[in-house]
Amino acid sequence: MNENDFLIVDNKEIPIEGEQNLLELIRKAKIDLPTFCYHSELSVYGACRLCMVYVEGMGLVPACSTPPSPSMNVKTNTEDIRKMRKIIVELLLANHSQSCPTCQKSTTCQLQALARRLGITEIRFKNQSKNIPVDDSSPSIVRDPNKCVLCGDCVRICSEVQSVGAIDFAHRGANTMVIPSFGKDLDKVECVNCGQCARICPTGALTPKSEVDEVWKVIHDPNKMVVAQIAPAVRVALGEIFGMEPGVTTTGQTAAALRAIGFNRVFDTSFTADLTVIEESNEFIKRIQKNEFIPQFTSCCPAWVKFVEQYYPEFVHNLSSCRSPQQMFGALSKEILAAQTGKKREDIVVVSIMPCTAKKFEAKRPEFIHDGVRDVDHVITTQELGRMIEEAGLNFRELDPESFNLPFGFKTGAGVIFGNSGGVSEAVLRYVTEKLTGEKRESYEFTSTRGENGIREIKISLAGKEFSLATVSGLGNARQVLEKIKSGQAFYDFVEVMACPGGCVGGAGQPVFTNPVVRQKRTKGIYENDRMLELHKSQDNPYINELYTSFLGEVGGHKAHELLHTGYKSRKRIADEGMSLSSSDGEQTIEVNVCFGTGCFLKGAQKLLRDILVHIDTEQLGDKVSVSASFCFEMCEKGPVIRVGDKVIEGCTLEKAALAIEEERQKVLGDKTVNSMQ
Amino acid sequence: METLRKFEKVWEIIDQNGRDSSRLIPILQAVQAEYRYLPEEILTFIATSVGISPARVFGVATFYSLFTLKPKGKxxxxxxxxxxxxxxxxxxxxxxxxxxxxxxxxxxxxxxxxxxxxxxxxxxxxxxxxxxxxxxxxxxxxxxxxxxxxxxxxxxxxxxxxxxxxxx
Missing domain, CATH: 3.40.30.10 (Glutaredoxin)
Structure with missing residues (x-):
């Protein structure tokens, strides 16, 4: 296309500078054309029809899916177009559960905003809202189909950006819905709880699940000591709810607001991020020395952890065994505060304030619940804290700033940059360089870890050895990197992954945003925080060092392992029953489950299954054994895999299977004899 | 053994179609011809085999009225x-x-x-x-x-x- 090419938008000449579609060009002309389904980060869909414009010689066309060409004459505000836009919004509203005042998205809802902008004061169509049940099964996200406008933003972000595809369109015409597979609840499918769907949803159809009521309840309980921890990314976004610019740090006001609300202690998750750096770096150094489980993957992001557990079970041991800073904080603070104050563990309530919806899921993982008490009791998002501050009637902007409590409120810059993609890598580098070389370094910044790209590779030479790192954000990018590692096309020593594009600053719990510039400003804010702090390296945090000497003992030692580390195992994507192939009608049934995932199939699962069925037939075990096929145990590298009772047999053969069935049968018989003897 | 035969048939169908997600509709048609409906676990199975999400397969299966997810009478x-x-x-x-x-x-x-x-x-x-x-x-x-x-x-x-x- 020619350099001097231009077209005309509402009688004004606008140069064409490589824009892919009319919509971008019209926006460049400072006209905010409405749309629900167009996002620069997603594919063009053209479903909502709100961006229709009139092009001379072409008639009405959707701007989002029309490429610009020179000398087009575009009108965006003819009488027809204005009428049509109103009708579209009215029709959407007629299909909509019109519960605006009580909706989570109220004031940030794009449908609401558009109705106001277009001056819609009445809806001429009869309300067709169907009252479909709300799905609140997930710990992270609430799905209310009655508020869905079928723009498909959530479907595309889940499959295109995150490569998960937990929700999709189903059924047809007036019955079309966006739902998880087979209409199951969201907590029964492969959703990783990242919440990007809720971030991009223009209405209240997908929202982060609120825990505000539970938090108020513990705050009003005089027997509870309520402790807050604030994640790094929250401090540069909370102000947006109160009209401040993105990226403005509000640590002081946040601490003041939390105390005014009634929190007994206000701490910083960045403190345990510093602790994570120490533990994770030492784990990394050990792995490098032993040359095992390389690359090491970060494990701070619970959506990423679930992603690996579901799709890449062969890599679960590559995940750092370190708990996330949130979970380290929970375990550590309960232990220490209980000892200090003499309170019972269940009377110390840890509330985290996170930019994230997956953290809600993480806090409820069984590994982090001890004697029925969660290490982190409640997780509220930045949005939810904003609502609590509003409810308490606090004038956030005018609050006198306060500081965090010691010791868990003291952090270095390394702990703060965890809020960005690349932050963990940089923080680890700040530690590992000094540890490996044994020299103190004057500078602390590793700017090569920073940037906007979803996949960034860093090569660094330390103590005579070359290290290769990758920082990744967005799970679709993570999948690309994992596939490359698997096929041997890429080699890394350390891989940092954050599920949300840009890292935690772009999390789904943050104030609603659709423009990537907002996220960039928050990122800038985080690095400014780092620069403003006196200390930048986790190893320089005096309270961390004090914690090791007085409480934890050795780095990576026994106590540290008990409180700061965990383990992961493969996880089924979809809760389902296997395909039943032969079922016994006997009382004591031995369940045999044969994996039929791709890996196992290629390794001979089909023949094995046939052999097992023949074996059962010839041995006349038909009334004692049930056989079913499962679509995947997610242990593909060890196939064929079968499960007999609770026992998983890898690399299974008919002999191994027959032996296991026999053992199980003896066990059942043994149980029976014991029972009859009693 | 009848279930196993059908199940193996599903494998055959998927393989004949080159485990290609763009062949989803022919795969579903052939599988439905075998089972007279599309069982849920088979759909999940097809999804993993051709490398797309079960939600998308469910979407296709519910879009076309020729597909049914409920067993039909003889x-x-x-x-x-x-x-x-x-x-x-x-x-x-x-x-x-x-x-x-x-x-x-x-x-x-x-x-x-x-x-x-x-x-x-x-x-x-x-x-x-x-x-x-x-x-x-x-x-x-x-x-x-x-x-x-x-x-x-x-x-x-x-x-x-x-x-x-x-x-x-």
Whole structure:
């Protein structure tokens, strides 16, 4: 296309500078054309029809899916177009559960905003809202189909950006819905709880699940000591709810607001991020020395952890065994505060304030619940804290700033940059360089870890050895990197992954945003925080060092392992029953489950299954054994895999299977004899 | 062993289609021909085999009315309710059959899995209005009485078959 090419938008000449579609060009002309389904980060869909414009010689066309060409004459505000836009919004509203005042998205809802902008004061169509049940099964996200406008933003972000595809369109015409597979609840499918769907949803159809009521309840309980921890990314976004610019740090006001609300202690998750750096770096150094489980993957992001557990079970041991800073904080603070104050563990309530919806899921993982008490009791998002501050009637902007409590409120810059993609890598580098070389370094910044790209590779030479790192954000990018590692096309020593594009600053719990510039400003804010702090390296945090000497003992030692580390195992994507192939009608049934995932199939699962069925037939075990096929145990590298009772047999053969069935049968018989003897 | 045979058939179908996600519809058609419906676990299985999410496969399977996720009866009755049949009172036929088979709009298959009753919009047999199709067999110029007789014949034939099997 020619350099001097231009077209005309509402009688004004606008140069064409490589824009892919009319919509971008019209926006460049400072006209905010409405749309629900167009996002620069997603594919063009053209479903909502709100961006229709009139092009001379072409008639009405959707701007989002029309490429610009020179000398087009575009009108965006003819009488027809204005009428049509109103009708579209009215029709959407007629299909909509019109519960605006009580909706989570109220004031940030794009449908609401558009109705106001277009001056819609009445809806001429009869309300067709169907009252479909709300799905609140997930710990992270609430799905209310009655508020869905079928723009498909959530479907595309889940499959295109995150490569998960937990929700999709189903059924047809007036019955079309966006739902998880087979209409199951969201907590029964492969959703990783990242919440990007809720971030991009223009209405209240997908929202982060609120825990505000539970938090108020513990705050009003005089027997509870309520402790807050604030994640790094929250401090540069909370102000947006109160009209401040993105990226403005509000640590002081946040601490003041939390105390005014009634929190007994206000701490910083960045403190345990510093602790994570120490533990994770030492784990990394050990792995490098032993040359095992390389690359090491970060494990701070619970959506990423679930992603690996579901799709890449062969890599679960590559995940750092370190708990996330949130979970380290929970375990550590309960232990220490209980000892200090003499309170019972269940009377110390840890509330985290996170930019994230997956953290809600993480806090409820069984590994982090001890004697029925969660290490982190409640997780509220930045949005939810904003609502609590509003409810308490606090004038956030005018609050006198306060500081965090010691010791868990003291952090270095390394702990703060965890809020960005690349932050963990940089923080680890700040530690590992000094540890490996044994020299103190004057500078602390590793700017090569920073940037906007979803996949960034860093090569660094330390103590005579070359290290290769990758920082990744967005799970679709993570999948690309994992596939490359698997096929041997890429080699890394350390891989940092954050599920949300840009890292935690772009999390789904943050104030609603659709423009990537907002996220960039928050990122800038985080690095400014780092620069403003006196200390930048986790190893320089005096309270961390004090914690090791007085409480934890050795780095990576026994106590540290008990409180700061965990383990992961493969996880089924979809809760389902296997395909039943032969079922016994006997009382004591031995369940045999044969994996039929791709890996196992290629390794001979089909023949094995046939052999097992023949074996059962010839041995006349038909009334004692049930056989079913499962679509995947997610242990593909060890196939064929079968499960007999609770026992998983890898690399299974008919002999191994027959032996296991026999053992199980003896066990059942043994149980029976014991029972009859009693 | 019958289940295993069908299951192996699914593998064959997926392989014949090159484990290619763009061949999803032919795969679903072939699998439905085998099972007479699309079982949920088979759909999940197909999804993982061709490398797309189960939610997308579910979306495709629910979009096209030729796919069904519920098991259908051995005899699939489709009463035509296109314009020509409708004016010839095809709904009377439908209602009569519903009553006879003890079915309702929300329950279209009999408990013994023998019959499924549905309406279709046009069979293209307007000259025979009102018409219905049982599996592949077309019946035209029907009355509710005649439709009931057809059902009775099938029920009788099935009962005989059963006796024969028992005698054997």
């Amino acid at each position: 005899y699939h009755i489709r009463v035509c309710n296109g314009t020509a049949c409708h004016v010839k009172r095809s709904m009377d036929l439908h209602n009569a059959l519903q009553k006879k088979l003890n079915l309702r709009d929300e329950k279209d298959t009999t408990d013994d899995m023998l019959f499924t009753l549905e309406t279709v919009n046009c069979l293209g047999a307007c000259g025979l209005a009102p018409a219905m199709v049982v599996n592949e067999e077309v019946y035209g110029q029907l009355t509710p009485e005649r439709a009931n007789e057809i059902i009775d014949d099938i029920i009788n034939a099935e009962a005989h078959n059963e006796q024969d099997t028992h005698r054997l």
